[in-house]
Amino acid sequence: MRDTNRTPLQSELEEMQVYGETRVGWDENTPPNETVDADGNLLPENRGFGVSDPNSPKCRIYDDPEVEALRARLRQRNGIRGLEICEPTEVKKAARIFRRDGFVVVKDLLNAEQLARWREGCAEALREILSIPGQGNRKYVTETGRLPHRYSYGTSSASRQMLHHPAWASMIGLPTTTPIVTEIFGSSDYRVWGSGGDLCLPGAIEYQHLHPDGRDPQHLSEARIEQAKRVGVELHKDDSGNLSVPTQKLIMEMTPPTVTINFVMCDLTWENGPIRQIPGTHTMQQAPPSPADEPEWMRHSTLVGATAGSGVFRDNRAWHGATPNLSKEIRALPNVEYAAPWRTPQGFTKSMPHEIWETLTPYTQKLCKWIKADPGVWPTGAGIMHPLANKRAEAAKAQNS
Numbered sequence: 001m002r003d004t005n006r007t008p009l010q011s012e013l014e015e016m017q018v019y020g021e022t023r024v025g026w027d028e029n030t031p032p033n034e035t036v037d038a039d040g041n042l043l044p045e046n047r048g049f050g051v052s053d054p055n056s057p058k059c060r061i062y063d064d065p066e067v068e069a070l071r072a073r074l075r076q077r078n079g080i081r082g083l084e085i086c087e088p089t090e091v092k093k094a095a096r097i098f099r100r101d102g103f104v105v106v107k108d109l110l111n112a113e114q115l116a117r118w119r120e121g122c123a124e125a126l127r128e129i130l131s132i133p134g135q136g137n138r139k140y141v142t143e144t145g146r147l148p149h150r151y152s153y154g155t156s157s158a159s160r161q162m163l164h165h166p167a168w169a170s171m172i173g174l175p176t177t178t179p180i181v182t183e184i185f186g187s188s189d190y191r192v193w194g195s196g197g198d199l200c201l202p203g204a205i206e207y208q209h210l211h212p213d214g215r216d217p218q219h220l221s222e223a224r225i226e227q228a229k230r231v232g233v234e235l236h237k238d239d240s241g242n243l244s245v246p247t248q249k250l251i252m253e254m255t256p257p258t259v260t261i262n263f264v265m266c267d268l269t270w271e272n273g274p275i276r277q278i279p280g281t282h283t284m285q286q287a288p289p290s291p292a293d294e295p296e297w298m299r300h301s302t303l304v305g306a307t308a309g310s311g312v313f314r315d316n317r318a319w320h321g322a323t324p325n326l327s328k329e330i331r332a333l334p335n336v337e338y339a340a341p342w343r344t345p346q347g348f349t350k351s352m353p354h355e356i357w358e359t360l361t362p363y364t365q366k367l368c369k370w371i372k373a374d375p376g377v378w379p380t381g382a383g384i385m386h387p388l389a390n391k392r393a394e395a396a397k398a399q400n401s
């Protein structure tokens, strides 16, 4: 029987899916570029990842004239022209494009059952995040240090990962993705680092700033040189007997520290916030342009045309960012992150419960060796979702005690 005492917001969330039309989002009471600190206070000095977009429309209203003007521009120009989309069987071609551009889109990675399972998981986790009442008359709590209507499954989870969730854990070693990840790394000795992903609600009118995910320290370790050889890098020495500078650069280029696959839950359109990727930036040492300096072509360099069930393999070093979602559809891109074979166990956290690890295939269990918790030890924070950093920390502490 339906509960007639539900508020409109509760019924919106109950019906919500991460594909197709939804009533979720478009909160006109959340001002553009507003973000919050770890406790939910508005106007923090440190905006964290919530870098302002100076070109954003001034109202978060679906048919506001500035939103309409942005929509008209996106309809006309959004999307990389001639974006190559590979079949899962085109393993070598996918790896070649990945190394050239720093990303590659591959279609049909998920079958219908896997797509349905992950969509359901994404909606379930998002319901938890959005069910916390917003400040004042706002519909939702913005995530600490992020722009409004944008959330990360990873950072909203008190364990920083989603590997406690069967939907996320079951996507780690798919028959469609494993050959491509193995080809990119040149061996099957890579590891799972984590699993999360990001999403934007309809009405996320601001551009997220361009950024790489993490820095490459560019240390030339023996293991990294070995991996470079496995993917075909020829080693040339200079007159002093050291690896030549072009060889050193090529080693760095061909051996990304981390490869992430973001999976597409709904077709990416010009209107629903397709991710933007700037080709060839995976080896750049300089910082990407700020939102004020970003040229128009970078704002439109998006993956329009990627269909539900496909995925984008990303070299985490490549410049990327989220774009405005002016549609009525949630755009979710859950992910799996893989660490290169040359990486050491340093920095890995044990965020996957033993019970979940036991359900995996032997191959996938091997990939998760460095993130698996011991039997009887629940990973700190696993299963707690909250948009505010301090609430997550408090809940994780209470869970431990």
Ligand SMILES: [Fe+2]
Pocket: 211, 212, 213, 320
């Ligand atoms: Fe990112």
